[in-house]
Amino acid sequence: MTEKEAILERHAVRNYLDKQIDRETVLLIEDKIRELNERSGLHFQFISDAGNTYDRFMNKTMGLRTAPSVIACVGKEEEGLEQKIGYYGEKLVLYLQTLGLNTCWAGLFNKKAIAAEIKEDERLVITIATGYGRDQGRQHRSRTIEQVTEGKAERPDWFIEGVRMALLAPTAINQQKFVIRLNDDDTVDFIDRKGPFSQVDLGIVKCHFDIGAGRNQK
Ligand SMILES: Cc1cc2nc3c(=O)[nH]c(=O)nc-3n(C[C@H](O)[C@H](O)[C@H](O)COP(=O)(O)O)c2cc1C
Numbered sequence: 777m778t779e780k781e782a783i784l785e786r787h788a789v790r791n792y793l794d795k796q797i798d799r800e801t802v803l804l805i806e807d808k809i810r811e812l813n814e815r816s817g818l819h820f821q822f823i824s825d826a827g828n829t830y831d832r833f834m835n836k837t838m839g840l841r842t843a844p845s846v847i848a849c850v851g852k853e854e855e856g857l858e859q860k861i862g863y864y865g866e867k868l869v870l871y872l873q874t875l876g877l878n879t880c881w882a883g884l885f886n887k888k889a890i891a892a893e894i895k896e897d898e899r900l901v902i903t904i905a906t907g908y909g910r911d912q913g914r915q916h917r918s919r920t921i922e923q924v925t926e927g928k929a930e931r932p933d934w935f936i937e938g939v940r941m942a943l944l945a946p947t948a949i950n951q952q953k954f955v956i957r958l959n960d961d962d963t964v965d966f967i968d969r970k971g972p973f974s975q976v977d978l979g980i981v982k983c984h985f986d987i988g989a990g991r992n993q994k
Contacts, residue, residue, distance in 0.1 A: 787913025789878035828889035843905035848892035862979020878909030941988030
């Protein structure tokens with residue numbers, strides 16, 4: 777399965793089977809995390825037993841309490857940390873999808889309960905719940921290409937395909953508070969229309985755009 781196919785298949789899944797991720801798959805996840813941490817300088821951690829990470833009232837109502845495992849998205853406090861977490865975290869989400877796992881980004885969780893290693897100069901920005909879903913989720917309602925783009929009127933195919941993939945990106949409360957601007961010189965700007973976790977969203981959106989536009993430069 778390619779990253780693009782993973783984008784098309786991925787939806788947020790909040791209800792999981794009572795089944796641990798098998799050992800072989802865990803090794804693959806750990807390898808991928810090592811690679812992404814080396815590339816990005818981030819400190820993603822796979823925590824096989826989610827424990828009480830999702831014991832908040834809203835987690836229970838939404839179902840996330842059933843997730844067997846969790847990825848702690850940790851990184852050194854610096855400018856752009858949240859976008860970077862979004863970009864590389866989504867690379868991981870798409871990889872997990874290719875392994876037959878399901879995921880849900882989760883900004884709401886119990887910070888005291890998660891067994892993550894957070895060094896003094898680091899911050900735990902967000903989590904990703906993962907495991908084998910009870911279902912595959914469903915397509916979110918989406919804004920249109922016109923609503924999320926601006927700039928040059930004449931749009932090359934790579935740009936349209938990038939935006940199409942960006943509209944399939946998960947965003948906090950499905951807010952899609954981003955704008956993608958095509959400049960006259962064909963460079964692209966990503967604009968944050970601000971909302972909860974919208975900087976993480978923007979990183980996720982860039983990841984999807986790059987895959988759609990075929991510019992996997994990061
Ligand atoms: C940054 C971020 C934070 C999120 N936080 C939560 C959360 O705390 N609880 C939850 O149930 N879903 C959370 N989600 C999942 C979104 O609600 C979901 O991705 C969105 O509704 C779009 O649906 P989709 O992922 O199926 O495309 C979060 C998603 C993102 C990107």
